[in-house]
Amino acid sequence: MCGIVGYIGNKRATDVLIEGLSKLEYRGYDSAGAAINTGGNLEVRKFKGRLAVLEENLKEYPVDGNLGIGHTRWATHGAPSDRNSHPHLNMDGTIAVVHNGIIENYMELKEELMSEGVVFKSETDTEVVAHLIDKYYKGDLLDAVYKAMEKLRGAYALGITCKDYPDTLIAARKDSPLIVGLGKEENFIASDIPAILKYTRDVYLLENGEVVVLTKDEVKIYNQNREEVKRDIYHVTWDVEAASKGGYDHFMIKEINEQPSGTKETLVRRLDENKKIKLDNINLTKEDLDKINKVYIVACGTAYHAGLVGRYAIEKFAKIPVETDVASEFRYRDPFVDENTLLIVVSQSGETADTLAALREAKSKGARILAVTNVVGSSISREADDVFYTWAGPEIAVASTKAYTTQLVSLYMIALDMAIKKGTITEEFYNQVITDLGNIPSKIEEIINNSDKIEKIAEEIKEAKNAFYIGRGLDYYVAMEGALKIKEISYMHAEAFAAGELKHGTIALIEENIPVVAIASQSELFEKMVSNMEEVKARGAYVIAVAQEGNKEVEKAADRVIYIPKVNDILASILTVIPLQLLSYYVSVKRGCDVDKPRNLAKSVTVE
Incomplete structure (x- = not known):
């Protein structure tokens, strides 16, 4: 989604804005711009395309000023263009606004403003905000922002600067993420923490409906009633280097390689000295569990696929x-949700708009909310009753990898904790699964260390226009994730099907040399999967199988086989996805795609 950075201090604002926006590129964007308050004017530069276009312009034609707002846009209203890029101005160019979110009633407001003589220059919803603030501006900028x-x-996060206020930056938040960075004789606003980590580790996490007024020496936060509120400082402990490539060609391959440590951290930090699960501060007692008559797992995209395994x-x-639902459909x-419902929401960023809306809907009906998220202090983590943090670390590539596997580990641990408290599993089973989970990181590492074969398979299928992924049971859920990965970063059309459904229409799509990735990790379904592979191979498919070591029978039905280390069938999903991530990555690289920032996609979907 759109990225916002704002600065006020003693440095040249354009330098801070470009640096900050570069750390938000992972969010996805199609244009970039900045407005600098020079003390006597608002100087605006904005261009369609990569941030580098804006950066080059500012190098060639520098702008002096210590107050500015910057933006990377992901189009929702109006096509990508210089004209539709942010910042947007009022008619006389004295007020500039950057915005992340969607103004749902912008057409109604636009018509009202046009009837009053306002002339619009763009097709965006954001320009309405600039004109609306201008309408109410009578010398008091804060009052005008509140009235607007x-x-x-x-949903919106706003950054606002006014020509008449050369020493003040104003920002506001409603349902879109926004944080404040606190420096020495300088302060910042940003959509996400990485944007300001070069300058400070102390931040305020803004709540819904809050407005913040920044000078270089002071930050004041106001609630919806215009009352000043005090906020604890959140100190960021993770290293800015965690969000750099660290010698890898792309963030995605770096993050694939970080999965052994991510899954290990997610597990071991929740085990006591007796290797028993302790779910942070989550207090789900047997009595609580006995009252629960329904569990929903609600998420979007890759997190939804993790939810299916959960x-x-x-x-x-x-x-x-348990019922699993796509967040955008759920509410x-x-x-049926009541006080006996447990809603588990899964979101890497903790800011996914549809998931957040589903959380609020369920909470309003009395449901208990358990969040699985990767970001401390995110909106979902703050609004949930209980939070289980994954220990994936910052995930920058748009295509999620390590967040997914750490979400799987988290959900397995939650399931085990519920089961042992309810008495539905034995102590022996509980201990065995925890032991097996403890072996997962080294097995992931083994797969990654033997990725040469997967890269060769990618070379063989890189020209394919279509691909199909098939599986049964847990393997079907992994097939869905594998198909999503390859289509989102390589633009190869791919679909996942339950292998048992092939005869019910899908097999008509199989043609000569079409890649079919078949996941066959489940012992009780193995023979049926081999039979399904033979069916598609007989019709000309190029079959790539993923199976556990020792299952040599699969070689009779496949053109290529990727073996994963032996693992408890129940946990196989954590391993089978690794070759599919690597296959997607190598296909994307060989097709010359932008692996980390695929077209039309954003890392954190903060609008519905």
């Missing part, structure tokens, strides 16, 4: 009925 906010419906684990271990179908 009263008119806005939707559903399997909770139902199998704890014997509680619109009026699901």
